Amino acid sequence: MCHKDTGWVRAYRSHGIYGDYLCDSPWALVSSAINVMKQIQPEPDFILWTGDSVPHVPTKELSLTKVFMLIGNVTQELLRVFPDTPIYPSLGNHDALPQDQVPVGPASYYDEILGYSGWHQMLDDSSVKTFKQGGFYSTATKSGLQVIALNTILWYTRDKQIDNKTDPSGQFEWLTTQLKQARDEGRKVLLSGHISPGVFAQAKGISWYYPIFNVRFLNLLQNYSDVITSTIFGHEHTDGFRVVYNKQGKPIIPMFLAPAVTPWKSSLPTVGPNNPSVRLYHYNKTSGEILDYFQYYLNMTAANLARKAHWLLEYQPTANYGISDVSAKSLDQLLKSFETPSSENFRKYYVYNSVSYDNLTKCDGFCKQYHICAMLYVDYEDYKNCLDERMLKSGASPYDDGGHRWPHHRHWHRIHKRHHKVPAYMFIVICVLAVLVFLLFIIIALLCWGRRYPSRPMGYFSQPRYILLSSEQPNFPEYANTKYT
Ligand SMILES: [Zn+2]
Numbered sequence: 001m002c003h004k005d006t007g008w009v010r011a012y013r014s015h016g017i018y019g020d021y022l023c024d025s026p027w028a029l030v031s032s033a034i035n036v037m038k039q040i041q042p043e044p045d046f047i048l049w050t051g052d053s054v055p056h057v058p059t060k061e062l063s064l065t066k067v068f069m070l071i072g073n074v075t076q077e078l079l080r081v082f083p084d085t086p087i088y089p090s091l092g093n094h095d096a097l098p099q100d101q102v103p104v105g106p107a108s109y110y111d112e113i114l115g116y117s118g119w120h121q122m123l124d125d126s127s128v129k130t131f132k133q134g135g136f137y138s139t140a141t142k143s144g145l146q147v148i149a150l151n152t153i154l155w156y157t158r159d160k161q162i163d164n165k166t167d168p169s170g171q172f173e174w175l176t177t178q179l180k181q182a183r184d185e186g187r188k189v190l191l192s193g194h195i196s197p198g199v200f201a202q203a204k205g206i207s208w209y210y211p212i213f214n215v216r217f218l219n220l221l222q223n224y225s226d227v228i229t230s231t232i233f234g235h236e237h238t239d240g241f242r243v244v245y246n247k248q249g250k251p252i253i254p255m256f257l258a259p260a261v262t263p264w265k266s267s268l269p270t271v272g273p274n275n276p277s278v279r280l281y282h283y284n285k286t287s288g289e290i291l292d293y294f295q296y297y298l299n300m301t302a303a304n305l306a307r308k309a310h311w312l313l314e315y316q317p318t319a320n321y322g323i324s325d326v327s328a329k330s331l332d333q334l335l336k337s338f339e340t341p342s343s344e345n346f347r348k349y350y351v352y353n354s355v356s357y358d359n360l361t362k363c364d365g366f367c368k369q370y371h372i373c374a375m376l377y378v379d380y381e382d383y384k385n386c387l388d389e390r391m392l393k394s395g396a397s398p399y400d401d402g403g404h405r406w407p408h409h410r411h412w413h414r415i416h417k418r419h420h421k422v423p424a425y426m427f428i429v430i431c432v433l434a435v436l437v438f439l440l441f442i443i444i445a446l447l448c449w450g451r452r453y454p455s456r457p458m459g460y461f462s463q464p465r466y467i468l469l470s471s472e473q474p475n476f477p478e479y480a481n482t483k484y485t
Contacts, residue, residue, distance in 0.1 A: 001056045003265050016304025021273035024055035025262045032309040033261045033278050038081050050234035051092025051194035059098040067097050068116035075118040087122045090149045091135045092194040100158035105134035105169045134169025138178050143285040150193035155213035179224040188229045188288030196233035198242050199383050201374035203268040218378050225252035229288035232256045239352045242375050243331045251328035259355045275355035291325045292318045297355045
């Protein structure tokens, strides 16, 4: 499927082998991404698969069978390429039908993902048991790090199955128990899921979780920061991160938002496309702390031209930002460096944000503040206060575009305007047609006029407009005394 401003459309032109910046991934791209992972690191400790494998096909054209089959295709390709690597999948909002409507469990939907989509081949028995309860589970890596895969769709505002439940499928209660046990038994936890808490800076600061769930999840992160070493999410397609602070303002947990494989331009009007990407994290096996990562990407334009996928290292935070690691403390320092005017680090961040799709647009002024506030504050109120404060200082309104607020959108239009704007020659054709119609109208009018009043065109305005066939007096004063028959 492809996205245009008018909505979702079928692939509307012959896109390249590896896809199109307006469209979902063709299989060649999916397979290329999975296979390049093998070349980058043939034996990773484990793979996190953060969901959304189903393309943006309208609900009426999908069926649950197709949804399970599509997810199953990715499952089988991952298992084929990485037969000996643990794979920890999470559900995405597009992995349900209708999309976003993940049921409050237990429900047959979860059994069918395990069965038809093959997830039972990736999960151990105890994970299968909790997955059936609501699509979440906890497992342990070989080195003893505990990985908790969340079903974040249960907290997503678009999931209308929640129906005012304060803890859908009991996921919060279960998570709290897991974290307590991990603390008691001295384990470290890596949290993974599809949708992150906090707000999406690139899309007018929209948020994903129901406010009560956002607060509750943030409280859990703050209360168990001695246990939770990192959090990893997807969903936004862009490359981002957030820092979780404790109540005293100390940076405690890093939150990584890895960019997507799909280049598909979001249906959110202010978000542009991205280059396809995969990411390799380096972590300390004992502490579970993520130390660094390697962000790989495919320049899709070049790949389509060459008809060959040449994946490259885009950046590595420690090397490209000059930070010692990607701990919450180091990311906090990085955020401080973003604050300086014309910050080179922020410029780099903004290029990486679209996976080097957009190298031209400057994000300063409001655009920059939206990003920084979103990275600093996971709490909705704090985020809003951050924006208000910064805008107040600058004497401007955050609700004003300010020229640079939605650069992706503008840039995207600039380079893709042939697909979205009426070509200039169409205006000329329309104008010529309008003139011709007008001239035709004048000619016809003159002909009619000539037939009706052949002898007195100049006296037209003093003459009656109608020929009366009845004996009634016309309603014109100058003819009041005229006798008609
Ligand atoms: Zn998603």
